[in-house]
Amino acid sequence: MAAAADGFGISGVAPNVTLVSIRAADDSGSVYLGPMVDALTYAADSGIGVVNMSFYVDPWLYNCDHNPADTPQEQREQRTIVEAVTRALNYAYRKGVTSVVGLGNDHTDLGAPQPDFSSPDHPVGAARLRTIDNATCLSLPAEGPHTIGVSAFGPSGKKADYSDYGTERTSVSAPGGFLEDGYGTDRYRTRGNQILSAYPRDVAVEDGNVDADGNVTPDGAEAGVRKATTADGHIGYYQYLQGTSMATPHATGVAALIISHYGRPGPGGFGLNPDAVRRILEGTAAKAPCPEPRTVDYLKEGDDASYTAICEGTPDFNGFYGHGMVDAYAAVTRGGPYLG
Known part of the structure; x- marks a missing residue:
């Protein structure tokens, strides 16, 4: 996202912005409710303009109101997670924070989620089959308020096989890597695809x-x-x-450029209203229509039928690419009309 363009290593999308690392994960990489809420509210109170969130709040991939597979105590825990994360996201939004989130790597239409086999992921061995009701279950923070959801595509522009998608939550798409992209060409399964x-x-x-x-x-x-x-x-x-955790920083970097270019000093410091950031990010994204045929499988790439995805929507907005592929140059040169 913000690696310096100094001729060393890699260069970020927004190499001159200030990068702040706020730790929400434990040593195992898990992100639990308390540290996540603390991290987000700290970002809001510190005047940070945009945050990158490429995780879900452990131990539940989906937090459900009353899933019959869960005990009453587990149901209460999940309702608490939903309430706390929702409050934190709303607080950050009111403080001027743009929240950019990875949709996830479970090759799922988030408007029609597949059964969950992975929750709870703590303690070890507690995971069980859970049928997920889209109306009463949320994957957070991806399905929280005021979030910009990012899907991933490969070098060819094809939706990455792993990427979650769907018209319900996809705002924009960004390069996330796709090792199996370019099937039938010399590029297939080469590192440059990631x-x-x-x-x-x-x-x-x-x-x-x-x-x-x-x-x-x-x-x-x-x-x-x-x-x-x-x-x-x-x-x-x-x-x-590869992953939506690679795509999301690309979108976050573009959001940082938008704030840097169009932002103004205010009571909370230099920044830009998150709604304006969203409008510019989405409005200047390069339109990417659904593929034809709209049903895409990855069988040749070695995936099973559960990866098969259907792209719904129009060239202006669809479930694979949202409003389009993020475009940093367009965002800073043609974003003015979207300021509102």
Whole structure:
């Protein structure tokens, strides 16, 4: 999103903005309610203009009012999560925060969710089959108020097989990587189909891709891990990834450019109303119509029939791409009419 354009490593969509890391996840990568709400309200109180949220609030992929598969205590827990996250998102919105969220990687139309086999993901072994009622179940923060939902596509523009989608929640789409893109061509299953991303050294060592001396291991080389060193000895590591967690920072970066370009000083500091940011982001996105035929399967790529997706909507707005593919240049050069 905001990596400096200094000739080292990777460059972000918005390389000159201030990047603030607010930790909401624990050491395992799980994001529970308390830290998530604290992080979002801290962002709001600190005058941060846009936040990137590529997660769901553990331990429930979907928080349901009264799912019969859950105990009364679990049902109360999920209702509490919905209430608390909704309050936090509304608070951030009132404080001028634009919330950009990843739709998720479960290849699901969020308006017609598939059964949930993964919840609760804590404690270990507690997950069970849950039928999800779209009217009474929410995946958060993706289905919370005032959020800009981002789906993912590959280098060809094809919706990534893993990406969640649907007219109910997709605002815009962005590059998220798709390893199996370009089936039948030389590009198929090449690393360039994915997104080169920063790779923390401690994580790389834990994964066995970098050794204790900071060298990329054979396993790391096989996985495409890269090491870069500046003239004065600073080191960075990078890996290829894919997911809506890669697409969302692209959209967040464009939102940051919008705020930087069109924002003004105000009582809460420099910023731009989140509704205006949304209008510009969506209004300047490059239109992407549904493919023909509209039913897309990924069987040749090795996925089963559960990945088959139907694109609903029009060239101006549809379930695969929302209002279109984010366009940074258009956003800062043609966004004025959408300010309102």
